[in-house]
Amino acid sequence: MDNLLSQLHFATVGQYLVPSLIDGVGIVLEATFFGFILATIVGVFIAVGRLFGWKPIKIFLYVFLEIIRGTPLLVQLVYIYYVVPLIINLLAGMLGYKTDMQIAPLTAGIAGLAINYGCYMSEVVRAGIIAVDKGQMEAALVLGFGKYEALFRIVMPQALRSIIPSLGNYLVMMIKDTSLLAYVAVNELLLRTQTYASQTFYTIEAYSYLAIAYLILSVPLSHCVKFIEYKLSSSSR
Amino acid sequence: MLNIFDLKKNYGDTEVLKNITIRIDDGEVVCIIGPSGSGKSTFLRCLNLLEVPTSGKIYYNGSILDEDLDSKRMRREVGMVFQKFNLFPMFTVLKNIMYAPIHVKKMKKKDAEILAHSLLKKVGLDNKANAYPMQLSGGQQQRVAIARALAMQPKLLLFDEPTSALDPELVGEVLNVMRDLKKDGMSMVVVTHEMGFARDVSDRVVFMDKGYIVEEGCPADIFNHPKEERTQRFLNRVLGGM
Ligand SMILES: Nc1ncnc2c1ncn2[C@@H]1O[C@H](COP(=O)(O)OP(=O)(O)OP(=O)(O)O)[C@@H](O)[C@H]1O
Ligand SMILES: [Mg+2]
Numbered sequence: 205m206d207n208l209l210s211q212l213h214f215a216t217v218g219q220y221l222v223p224s225l226i227d228g229v230g231i232v233l234e235a236t237f238f239g240f241i242l243a244t245i246v247g248v249f250i251a252v253g254r255l256f257g258w259k260p261i262k263i264f265l266y267v268f269l270e271i272i273r274g275t276p277l278l279v280q281l282v283y284i285y286y287v288v289p290l291i292i293n294l295l296a297g298m299l300g301y302k303t304d305m306q307i308a309p310l311t312a313g314i315a316g317l318a319i320n321y322g323c324y325m326s327e328v329v330r331a332g333i334i335a336v337d338k339g340q341m342e343a344a345l346v347l348g349f350g351k352y353e354a355l356f357r358i359v360m361p362q363a364l365r366s367i368i369p370s371l372g373n374y375l376v377m378m379i380k381d382t383s384l385l386a387y388v389a390v391n392e393l394l395l396r397t398q399t400y401a402s403q404t405f406y407t408i409e410a411y412s413y414l415a416i417a418y419l420i421l422s423v424p425l426s427h428c429v430k431f432i433e434y435k436l437s438s439s440s441r
Numbered sequence: 442m443l444n445i446f447d448l449k450k451n452y453g454d455t456e457v458l459k460n461i462t463i464r465i466d467d468g469e470v471v472c473i474i475g476p477s478g479s480g481k482s483t484f485l486r487c488l489n490l491l492e493v494p495t496s497g498k499i500y501y502n503g504s505i506l507d508e509d510l511d512s513k514r515m516r517r518e519v520g521m522v523f524q525k526f527n528l529f530p531m532f533t534v535l536k537n538i539m540y541a542p543i544h545v546k547k548m549k550k551k552d553a554e555i556l557a558h559s560l561l562k563k564v565g566l567d568n569k570a571n572a573y574p575m576q577l578s579g580g581q582q583q584r585v586a587i588a589r590a591l592a593m594q595p596k597l598l599l600f601d602e603p604t605s606a607l608d609p610e611l612v613g614e615v616l617n618v619m620r621d622l623k624k625d626g627m628s629m630v631v632v633t634h635e636m637g638f639a640r641d642v643s644d645r646v647v648f649m650d651k652g653y654i655v656e657e658g659c660p661a662d663i664f665n666h667p668k669e670e671r672t673q674r675f676l677n678r679v680l681g682g683m
Contacts, residue, residue: 345491345516
């Protein structure tokens with residue numbers, strides 16, 4: 205044991221890598237923050253569209269959902285970052301415009317997280333809306349509220365009690381999944397570690413620091429989520 | 442007030458309402474009675490387009506009702522009270538009552554509050570303004586639900602078995618509120634199993650069975666001299682103990 209530790213260079217690696225990781229945390233938080241807010245919006249739109257939308261919209265959303273859930277997040281990220289700009293440039297070229305469109309790495313990453321997570325979160329939102337007594341919607345309708353007004357004023361606030369805890373779990377998953385953004389050139393924690401390890405060959409130390417960094421981010425967050433869940437379930441009204 | 446012609450409602454292959462034609466006049470109290478599953482609730486819910494009729498026409502004050510165009514406008518004038526109250530659990534009693542006047546009618550908050558308090562007084566619950574629905578008995582909740590409907594100053598009120606979810610000792614307080622409404626001249630259509638209420642309060646009783654209006658008339662005729670055999674059998678059964 206003594207021997208093993210003496211062969212590793214945690215102190216040296218820490219001196220360089222830890223500040224770099226701390227820098228990268230800003231990007232992780234930024235991606236998670238915007239990714240999660242947008243995912244929530246996407247999730248609500250898909251859920252509402254599938255429940256109350258016009259028939260063709262329901263079908264479209266269902267197909268879209270199947271595509272997103274049937275492909276890995278990593279593939280979606282790569283697709284958004286590399287393929288979508290190519291398609292746009294190609295289409296523009298056919299129309300006679302010469303474009304060289306690119307998507308900024310972080311933008312592509314946030315978009316990928318928002319769409320992918322939005323699809324999964326839409327199921328949570330949908331279940332939450334369905335779980336609210338149908339009489340609540342009807343009571344609002346007969347008072348003269350429109351369908352969407354009734355939904356957002358009366359039904360949604362009640363659905364949130366069951367939605368928020370599950371969405372919290374997605375938040376914790378998302379902060380860990382930001383590591384996938386390394387593959388679309390976002391200079392987050394994994395990419396920083398990879399770069400460092402490949403230059404110095406301190407592989408064991410570097411990735412151990414990386415793992416610890418994710419633990420420090422996700423464990424407190426998941427406890428916060430559990431706490432909110434507990435608060436919501438104990439205050440019964 | 443309401444003219445219904447040849448109303449039909451199907452759920453898939455089952456015909457729940459068959460050729461319902463009926464008129465509801467201003468200031469009239471109409472009670473709808475009939476066995477379970479006869480389509481009473483469905484009929485009532487077609488009147489404010491909570492259910493969309495399969496065919497038939499509904500005229501509201503002379504103009505024909507179209508689902509998309511008119512349901513919202515009409516529902517501001519036609520209130521509804523449900524069997525299970527359906528109060529908004531996250532709001533206080535007062536806010537339950539003020540909510541629609543403020544947000545649908547754009548009434549000023551102060552005015553809505555004055556209105557809500559006066560309605561609570563009317564249903565005998567002025568001391569419960571700041572309670573939450575969960576803290577009230579069923580009878581009290583239903584009286585709040587009536588006050589909430591009244592806050593929109595409706596011209597017609599629909600009731601779907603307003604006392605069926607209540608403990609027997611709480612039925613009276615709700616029926617008394619409804620009697621007061623009748624005295625105020627409110628038009629009401631009431632689906633009920635309370636035969637005493639139907640006999641004493643209504644201007645007209647409608648007996649429904651298997652999706653048809655079998656018989657209608659003034660309470661004295663329906664209860665004392667029903668013409669149709671089905672009406673007789675139903676009344677014998679429900680009034681058996683009386
Ligand atoms: N959403 C629905 N889908 C399919 N069938 C329905 C639906 N709603 C009602 N029904 C059927 O329509 C018939 C009439 O129902 P309705 O609720 O109008 O009866 P009701 O007279 O109000 O009975 P009750 O006294 O039990 O309330 C019943 O046979 C019921 O099973
Ligand atoms: Mg019924």
